[in-house]
Amino acid sequence: MTTTEAPRPAARPERESFLPVLRSEWTKFRTIRSGLIGLGVAVVLCTVFTFLVANGTHEGTCTGTGSTCRSGHPYVATGPDGEAVADSYRFVERPLTGDATITARVRSLTGVTSTTSTDAAPSLDHVRPGLAAWAKAGILLRPSTAQGSPYAAVMATGAHGVRFQHDYTHDQAGRPGPVSGASPRWLRLTRTGDTLTGYDSADGRAWTKIGTARLAGLPATVHVGLFVTSPVSFERSGSGFATQATAAFDHVTQGAQGAEGAWREQSIGAQDFYPKLPGDGSRRDGGSFVLRGSGDIAPAVVAGLLGTGTPSSSILTGLIVGLIAVIVVAAMFITVEYRRGLIRTTFTATPRRHRVLAAKAVVIGGVAFVVGTLAAAIAVPIGEHVLKANGAYVFPVGAPTLARIIAGTGALAAVTAIAVLAVGTIVRKSAGAVTAGIVVFVLPYILGSSMSGGAEQWLFRVTPAAGFSVLGTLPRSAQVDYPYTLANGYYPLSWWAGLGVLCAYAVLALGIAAVTLRRRDA
Structure with a gap:
């Protein structure tokens, strides 16, 4: 019996495999001396311009560099997690040892707002009635009165009802509504070991639990008492106006043992960065207290008040210049082959043209x-070091955020290079590709940075300038009413959303380039 062996499938030609095409394009790129030099120039320009921008930035009362500048800059507290925080308020407190329950009623909460912006020295001679939405008054417990130390507090606010907050970033809502003579707010804070629990009540009899916090390592003796604070208001315009709140407390009781010493009053953070109206104070009449104070207990998001920098702020000019160098290299990676007629040889060796485009995109993107x-x-560490040496306060960021800034800058350069490669494939001319790359991927950022109002917000939402959101580091907080605008260092999109917009432009350009390659002669 004769058997016939089934025919073996034909071996796939090597030219149909992507890896040889990728290897070929990488070989082309690394043998182009001008391209390698151009990328080296991009690194140098980014670093040099970052240094120049940072070295020209001085803050506070700086007239020179070094310690002279640092001594003139206001103090900014650092919270338990290493974040910048505002921590300033009027406090009437006494030491407490062991577990206890502290109760108080907020009988009234009123306020005034300065009629002159924080650019001028706040004065009680120029105020109008008005309670800030995040004015706070209530019971606060913390292990130390040092700014930035952990705390837990239950409080009434100007327009956000009763809240239980701890460690600056944590916030839980209680009973809604403002404080009034007809509707006072009863507050209670209990301590059980390291655990703090906040309650509120409408009548002082039926209590509702708001939230619980654990302050790890809380010492046996802590500071506990009544506080009031009132933040800068941005309600009328983009300018800030200092405010002051006055709170009246009564029915102040402290259950269980542990009360030690007399009540003491002090202004926490009197000399920090936060603009305040003068005249903080307190008075006591038996079991009643009246406190008046300015400031805030919250994340320090008010960059405009600090005249601050960020780890990525000084790199922007250098990045723009370096990005232009990358655009030139990316455009020439394809247009030089068209100019010299070598593209025909490339397409003869690899008839599937989209593979050539994909290989070039991988190489230039990588x-x-x-x-x-x-x-x-x-550049980022250099810029941060120089800014600090010149007296500028630099918002602290954690290692993950710093890594995101550095990797995000690489991603911004990569996606831009791929998009410009696609543009070069479409127009085939170096000058046209470079010009289009700068106009589409750089100019929107320059225009948006120089505009005001709402137009710049849209530029950074719908144009490739959205990709620069990867450099955003300043925090946002629902506890702080603040204009989170580009002028104050806040991009309208998150870093991943902004990078997504840029990627969408790159994908669109690659799609058009692929269609153009298939339909047009080399």
Whole structure:
């Protein structure tokens, strides 16, 4: 019996495999001396311009550099998690040892607002009636009166009802509505070991639990008492106006043992960065207290009040200049082949043209990512160091955020390079591709940075300038009424959403380029 062996499938030609195409394009790129030099220039320009911008920035009362500048800058507290915080208020407190329950009624909460912005020295001679929405008055417990130390507090607010807050960033809502003579707010804070629990009540009899916090390592003796504070208001315009709140407390009781010493009054954070109206004070009449104070207990998001920098703020000019160099290299990676007629040879060796485009995109994107990441890894620490040496306060960021800034800069360079490669494939001319790359991917950022109002918000939402959101580091907080605008250092999109917008433009450009390659002669 004769058997016939089934025919073996034909081996796939090597030219149909992507890896040889990728290897070929990488070989082309690394043998182009001008391209390698251009990317090196991008790193150098980014670093040099970052240094120049940071070295020209001085804050506070700085007239020079070094310790002279640092001594003139106001104090900014650092919270338990390393974040910048506002921690200033009027406090009437006494030491407490062991577990206890502290109760107080907020009988009234009123306020005034300055009629002159914080650019001028706040004065009680120029105020109008008005209670800030996040004015706070209530019971506060903390292990130390040092600014930035952990705390837990239950409080009435100007327009956000009763809240239970701890460690600056944690907030839980209680009974809604404002304080009034007809509707006072009863507050209660209990301590059980390291655990603090906040309650509120409408009548002082039926209590509702708001929330619980655990302050790890809380010492046996802590500071507990009544406080009031009132933040800068931005309700009328983008300018800030200092405010002051006055709170009247009664029915102040402290259950269980542990009360030690007399009540003491003090202004926490009197000399920090936060603009305040003068005249903080308190008075006591038996079991009743009246406190008056300015400030805030919240994340320090008010960058405009600090005249601050961020770890990424000084890199922007250097990044723009470096990005232009990357755009030139990316455009020439394809247009040079068209100009010299070598593209025909490339397409003869690889008839599937989209594979050539994909290989070039991988090569230029990978190289641009490495270059952008390297430039940021060098420039960001240099800029931060120089800013601090010149007296500028730099918002602290954690290691994950710093890594995101550096890698995000690389991603911004990579996606831009891929998009410009696609543009070069479409227009085939170096000058046209470079010009289009700068106009589409750089100019929107320059225009948006120089505009005001709502137009710049849309530029950073719907144009490739959205990609620069990867450099955003300033925190936002629902506890702080603040204009989170580009002028104050806040991008309208999150870093991942902004990068997504830029990627969408790159994908669109690649799609058009792929169609153009298939329909047009080389």
